[in-house]
Amino acid sequence: MPATLRVTNLSKTYGRGEQAVYAVRGVSFATEPGEFVAIVGPSGSGKTTLLAMIGGLLTPTGGSIEVNGRDIAKLGNGERAAYRRESVGYVFQANNLVPYLTGRENLLLMQAIAGGGRKEARQRASQLLEELGLASRADAFASRLSGGERQRVAIGRALMNNPDLVLVDEPTASLDSQRGRQVVRSLMEEVKSREKLGIMVTHDMEMAALADRVLELHDGLLKEGSAASV
């Protein structure tokens, strides 16, 4: 099923009164199925907060996030966890692999969390590891992998459950830019071929240029005109 996302007047405020920090202030945008969007902006512009809200990790203060027509801004904790495991593939900035599991097991972990056929999961994991160039390192413990290898395992894990949304937070943090571009390209191919949706937060403009569209965030606001295609 093609994935659609419509973000309307989304805001996130931390704290209250004079102490209040307005991290995201009324952001609206919509995407087409198969689209790969980059969100750029300086540190503290609210990029990661925006991504976390779309990924169901943070509850917005206001506004709505419709994923395939369902507003996930108003879900309870349990439903949000279900949304995360079923619809979202999140590549965290810190990768966050389970160190005592192998790369392959880190992928299969998603099947343990979300359920589904074990045999299919094994096939999918092997296929993803192959595509990400990790076939030879698949059975090494995550703690023994290089930063780049970990990043690719994290991407494989994000794709394991065939999510509607693939969210990537600062992919270049632990990748050299050449390798990084290659990985982001394969991620884009995956998103396009399945008509899913990719959103990448980055401050690397070269990386952002690979996306179909670049959203520029400043002080929690989308910069005018940034919604245009690049």
Place this chain on the structure above:
Amino acid sequence: MIGLLEIRRRKFQFALIALIVTLITYLVLMVNGLGVGLNELSGRALKNFNADGIAYSDKANLSVVRSEMSQEAVGRAIALPGVTAGTPIGYFAVNIRKLDGSNAKVKSAAMIGYEPGTIGEPGVTAGRKLAAGEGDAILADKSFLKLTDLKVGDSVTLAYRLTSRSFRIVGEIDQGAFFFQPTIYALRATWQEMKYGDNAPGQPAASIVLLKGKALPGLIGDGYRIVDKDTAFNNIEGVTSQQSTVDALAAFGYLIGALVIGVFFYVLTLQKVAQIGMLKALGASSFFVFRQLLVQVFVLAIVGVGAAVPLAWLTNNGLQRLPETVPVAFTTRTFVVTSIAMVVTALVGAIFSGRQVAKVDPIIALGQQQ
């Protein structure tokens, strides 16, 4: 899956926790074994009586030591409707003296007087039974032979009141102890002579009466009061308080076990907050994470308890070889009940961590950004 893999990949850490479980289980097992052992010493001989009910003197307050029953009271108890068999039993504490007459290590024994051919007659595990009228022979319990280093065929001098009397040990029995004394069985006539000096009419004929039959416990009549064996056992002096002491020790063992395991897993959970946050960010429910924890605790408890059981069993075997018996005894029930209780205890301990797991916010997976 991930819980079990973690155990396999971090064997050393988990082995340490399993070791703690083993030690605590071992302690609780030994305490419970001590309880069983003390109970056996208190009155296994009484529990081994072949009886549905035991009649005491109605004035004896269910004390075997103080109970003295007349021939008539014995007769009335045995004549009760519903009694299918009954026999008088005498109890008398005697001192064991070596043949050389030395008093160097005076130990006491519980002499039981019985009538051959009745339900009061114990089974013989070696040697032979007493013949009627055989007043110079006794049957000795295994524990008596171990204590005195005597065997079937040897003679032993028993001191009582101001005199003593020699007996030949003609048979070995396995009836257990009574009031922490090994038992010896003699003919009731011998018992009566020793305890009361003669067999004249008017002397007590028995301490208690063993009875077979239905619905006997609870009956009270002229000179007798009948209770079941459990009541009789619990009324042995000191048994109830001894049992509650042992139970309290075991309860502390479980409590400490629950606390230690609880704290271990609590700390382990705190250490893994980042990882738990990540699992939750990936969409794992708190229940999923907690389930992994429970599986881990369950496996560790099984392994820990599994190691403690043979350890306790070996210790028990070692103790039995010592000349001075340490009152530790194990029944299958001790092992089964303690093991199950310990596993449950461990799982209860893990519940502390459940709240901690539920409190972890998946947002921490985003990293330490300000």
